Amino acid sequence: MNKSFVYTLLFGLFVFWGSLFSQTKDSHKTFINKIYSEALVKTPTHKLLKELTTKFPHRLSGSKGADGAVKWTKQVMQDFGFDNVFLQDVMVEHWERGEKEQAYIVDKNGNKVEFSILALGRSISTPESGITAEVVKVQSLDEVAELGREKIEGKIVFYNRSFEHKHLRTFSGYVGTVNQRTKGPSQAARYGAIAVVIRSVSSGDDDFPHTGTLGYAKDAPQIPAGALGNHSANKLAEILESNPQQKLFLKINSQTLPDAKSYNVIGEIKGSEHPEKIIAVGGHLDAWDVGQGAHDDGSGCMQSISALKILQRMGYKPKHTLRAVMFINEENGLRGGKTYADSAVNKKEKHIIAIESDAGGFTPRAFGLKGPDSTLAKMQEWLKYFPDYTIESIKKGYGGPDINPLNKADGTPTIGLVPDSQRYFDFHHSPADVFSAVNKRELELGTASMATLIYLVDQFGL
Template identity: 50%
Template sequence: MLAALLLLSAFATQAQNHEQNLRTIFDEALTKGQSYPMLEYLSLKIGHRLSGSPSAAAAVEYTRQQMESYGFDQVYLQEVMVPHWVRGQKEIGRIVNSKFGSQDVNVIALGNSVGTGPEGLLAEVIEVQSLEELEKLGKKNIEGKIVFFNRPMDPKHIHTGHAYGGAGDQRVKGPSEAAKYGAVGAINRSLTLAQNDTPHTGSLIYEEGVAQIPAVAISTVGADYLSRSIKANKAMKFYMETHCEMLPDVLSYNVIGELKGSELPNEYIVVGGHLDSWDVGDGSHDDGAGCVQAIEAVRIFKATGIRPKRTLRAVMFMNEENGLRGGNEYARVAKEKDEKHIAALESDSGGFTPRGFGIKSSEETLAKIQSWSSLLAPYDLRKIVKGYGGADINPLEDQGPALIGLMPDSQRYFDYHHTTDDTFDKVNKRELELGAASMAALIYLIDQEGL
C-alpha cells in the first residue's frame, strides 16, 4: 500500500513539474519570443528563397548565424545538391478566338516546367476534370491541344489540407499524363478554395521518358471564365508564353542546430521546416514560419534553462518545394550514421493559430502522446490525431520515429499558398509565437517521457 502511495505521489509531482515547465515555455515564447523578428528579417530582408537562388544561399547563412547567436551547442551545414529552376520574365495567358472576344487572364508557370520560349504556344483547349478522363478521351481528342485540368478543391473538407491533397494530382502528374496522349501544353486550376484572380504556382513532376510540355496555373476566376469560353466555343484557342528553364544543379545546404541531451545524447528529436520557398511572395507562411518556429522551439530550452535529456535538432530543410532533396539527404545521412531518431516534428502548414498535432506512428505511440492531452489542453492544443507528419520528415519513416505535423487552423492557408500574397504582413505575431511554443511543449513531453 505504501509503495502504491509513493508511486502516485511521484506521478503527481512529475505532472506538476510538467505543468510548470510548459507554462515556462509558453511564457518565454509570448513575452520574449524571437520567432516574429526572425521571420521579419527572413521575409523582408532576404525575401523569396527558391532552391539554387542567391536568396536561398543568404537564408542558409542567416539561419546558421541565428542558431549560433542563441548559443546552440553545435550548428553545422549539411551539403545537398538541389535543382535550379528559374521562372524568367512574366508569363502571358490569353483566351483567343472566343465567342466573348480575346481576353488576357492571369497565369503563372508551374515549378519545374519547361518554357514555351518567346514564340509562345497557341492551340485549342480541351477541359477535363480528372486524370482518368484523359484515357476516356484518348489521343484523337487530345493530340495537338492544351489540356485544361479544372477539378476544384472539394469545399466539403473541414481541414483544407485534405481538399488540397484531393486535387493535387492534376498539377503534379497532369502535364505528363496529358503529354502521353499528344497534348502540347497544360493549364491547371489553382489549388485554392478562394475565388479570386491570383494564380497559385507549385511543383510538377515530369515522368521519365514522356515528352515535357509547358504548364501553367490559372486563377480560379480565370479558370471559371476559361471554362465558360470553352462551352461557348469548342474551337476557341489559348495562347500561353513562359520563359522558365531548368539549369544545372547547385550546391546548397540543410542547416542544423543542436542542443545536446544530458542523459541520452544519442537519441534525437528533430524539429524543422523547409527553408526554400517559391519565387513569388516572400514565403512567410510557406515555410518561413515553420523555420523560425523550429529555431524558436529549441531556443526556448536554452533560454529557460530546461535541459533536454535527448539531443534536440532544429533542421532547416532545403528544397522541399520542387525536389525534396534536403529531406531525402537528411534521412540518408541519418541512416548511414545509424542515428536513433525517436520523433520528428515539422511545421509546414502556415503560421496560424495552433490547434494540435497530426501523428504518424504506431497506435501505442499515438496513445501515449494522447495521454498528455490534459497537459496540452490549457493551451488549446486539443486535436491530437492520426495524421501526416510532413514532406521533409517523411523520408525518416523507415527508421522508426514518430512523425508529427503541427496542425494550425487551416482555413486561410491555401488563400496564400504558393502565391504573390504569401507575405509577411499576412502573419500574426501572436499566432506565430503560439505555434512555436506548442512545438516546444510537445518536444518537451517527448523528451521527458520518451516514446
C-alpha cells in the same frame, strides 16, 4: 504492530506518493504554461519570420535567396549560442521561372483578355514566340483519355477541376485535386496536347495563381504547363462556353539548370544525460519564388529555432540532444529530407523522434503521429499538459515531408504539427503567402506547442 497502525502507515504512504506525483505534474504544468507565456510575450518566431521573409522572400532551391537564407539561418543559431551549428551538403534541383509568364486571348472583337498565370515548377518553356492554340476544357485526367488523340492533339488542355471544398480538413481538398497539377501535363501530352493550363489548386476566392511541381512521366513528351488564378479560370471557362474555338496565347520562359550545391542548416543544444539521442524538429527553408514563403514554410523553420530558443532562455537543460533542422529543396525535389535520412543512417544516429511543422503558421489544433500504437498511447496521456484551446488531440497521421524519409530509412517515429487548416490553401505556393498573412499569436502558439512536445519527450522519453 497492530493492523490499524499498518493501515494508517499505508494510507500515509499513499497520500505522500500521491502528493509527490501531483507536485511533479504541477511543476510540469507550471513550466509548460511559462513556455506559452514566453512565446506570446517575447514573440521570437514572429521577429525571425519578419527578418527571413523581408531579406529572403524568394528561396527556391539553387537561387540567391535560398543561399542567403541558409547563411542567415546558420548565423541566427550561432548568435543564439546553440552548442553546435553546421551545414549539411545537399545537391538540389535547380529550376528558374525566368521572365513573367503570359496568357491571354484576343476575342472576335479584337479585345485582349489577360489571365493571371504562373508556370508550374519543372515546366519547360514554350517556344520563344509562345504557343497559340485552341483549348480543350476537361475536369479530369480520365476525361483526357476519353476524348482521345482526335480531340486533344495540337491543343492546349485546360484542367478546370475546382478545389474539393466538401472536406473539413483542407488537405483532403488539396489531395483530391492536385493530380491535375502533378500528372495532368504528361497525361495531356500522351494524347498529343502541346501545352497545359490548370485551375490552381487553391481554396481562395481570388485571382492568385498557385504554383507547385509537376512530374513529367517518362512515357510522354514534356510540354509546358501553367496554373491560372481561380477568377482567371472562371473567365476562361466562360469564354470557352460561348466560343469553343477560341484560341489561347501562352508564353512560359522557365528552364531547368544543372543540380546545384546547397545545404540543410542544423543547430543543436547538446543533451546532458544522453547526448547521442536526438529529438529533431524542423521545417523546410526553401520556398516558391513568388510571395515570401511565410506560411510555407518560413513559419515551420522559425518555429523550430524558436522552440529551442525558448527552452534555452528558460534555463532548461535537456537530457537528450535537441536538434533544429532547416531542410532544403522540399518544394521541388525533397533532396534535403532524403540526404538527412541517408546521413543519419550512415552515421548510425539515434533519433527518439522527428517533429515537423509544414502546414502553415495557424492556430495549433493537434499533432499527427506516424509511429507505433504504443507511442501514440503514451503521447495521448500528455494531452493534459497542453493548455486549453491549444493541442486538443494527438492522432495517427503524417509527420511531414522532410522527416518522412527518416521514418522510412530507420523507423524513427515522426510527428507533425496540425494547425487549423481552413486558410492554408488560400496562400500555399502563391504570391499571397506573405508575412502579413501570418498572425503573430497563432504563430507563437504553434511554437509553444512544439516546445512543449519537445519538453515532454525529453522528460518522459518514448
